[in-house]
Amino acid sequence: MLKGKVAIITGSGRGIGKAIAMKLASYGANIVINDIPSSTDADVTCEEIKAMGVDSIVVKGDVRNKEDVEKLISETMDKFGKIDIFVNNAGITRDGLMIRMSEDDWDLVMDINLKGAFNCIKAVARPMMKQRSGAIVNIASIVGVMGNAGQANYVASKAGLIGLTKTTAKEFASRGIRCNAVAPGFIRSAMTDVLSDDVKQKYFDAIPLGKFGETENIADVVAFLASDMSKYVTGQVINVDGGLVM
Numbered sequence: 001m002l003k004g005k006v007a008i009i010t011g012s013g014r015g016i017g018k019a020i021a022m023k024l025a026s027y028g029a030n031i032v033i034n035d036i037p038s039s040t041d042a043d044v045t046c047e048e049i050k051a052m053g054v055d056s057i058v059v060k061g062d063v064r065n066k067e068d069v070e071k072l073i074s075e076t077m078d079k080f081g082k083i084d085i086f087v088n089n090a091g092i093t094r095d096g097l098m099i100r101m102s103e104d105d106w107d108l109v110m111d112i113n114l115k116g117a118f119n120c121i122k123a124v125a126r127p128m129m130k131q132r133s134g135a136i137v138n139i140a141s142i143v144g145v146m147g148n149a150g151q152a153n154y155v156a157s158k159a160g161l162i163g164l165t166k167t168t169a170k171e172f173a174s175r176g177i178r179c180n181a182v183a184p185g186f187i188r189s190a191m192t193d194v195l196s197d198d199v200k201q202k203y204f205d206a207i208p209l210g211k212f213g214e215t216e217n218i219a220d221v222v223a224f225l226a227s228d229m230s231k232y233v234t235g236q237v238i239n240v241d242g243g244l245v246m
């Protein structure tokens with residue numbers, strides 16, 4: 001389905017990003033792994049992907065930093081000569097009730113989750129516009145649709161990312177570039193492992209399909225949005241949440 005395509009996934013050393021990288025590789029795409037400079041997971045993931053029979057490189061860098069993002073794009077172009085798929089996956093949480101939330105925690109989450117995606121879309125748009133093709137997939141969250149007490153910074157960043165998705169879709173549609181978002185619900189990963197049993201139980205009880213999501217569930221939908229199977233789909237947000245939000 002993706003044979004010979006070139007995909008960059010930010011924050012793909014572990015978690016959902018890694019699952020997306022492995023899934024796209026399983027369909028034949030060559031993969032560029034990005035993660036923060038101190039990540040050792042990124043190198044391990046890259047080796048696992050190469051063992052699947054496709055090509056893969058690691059370009060470490062912080063999505064907040066424009067120079068790092070430029071390097072991510074230029075090293076990918078030097079190695080593969082094109083970029084077909086870009087997944088904005090890097091994201092963090094710094095939870096707390098708004099009344100106690102520090103300005104630093106607000107800024108950090110907005111900078112990585114939203115400005116990071118802006119930096120990346122702006123940088124990857126140039127080669128994609130020249131190619132007159134490309135698929136961008138942003139990993140948002142259902143809380144960006146429904147709101148969530150204790151996550152003002154994270155919710156605002158993900159709601160912003162949904163707006164950015166729709167604007168990107170409109171600005172670049174005439175150049176053959178599609179942009180969609182996936183909004184995960186409760187997915188088992190390092191990000192959700194740290195939640196209290198009480199919070200986990202509340203989510204669990206509200207999920208109609210009666211189970212937490214797996215990283216692979218997100219990867220399946222990203223693969224669809226990254227491929228020609230979705231060639232008439234742009235500007236959409238697909239909830240992958242076991243029916244939690246409907």
Ligand code: NAP
Pocket residue numbers: 010011012013014015016017034035036039061062063064088089090091092112116139140141142183184185186187188189190191192
């Ligand atoms: P995760 O396991 O914490 O993975 C996030 C990845 O992003 C890590 O590899 C992390 O690197 C990397 N990263 C963090 N800051 C970065 C930066 N500035 N530049 C580049 N990479 C950076 O979390 P996850 O659960 O897989 O989440 C992946 C995405 O899904 C996030 O956008 C998250 O908001 C979204 N999401 C997750 C859930 C869920 O239930 N898990 C639900 C909704 C949405 P290090 O860890 O090495 O710092």
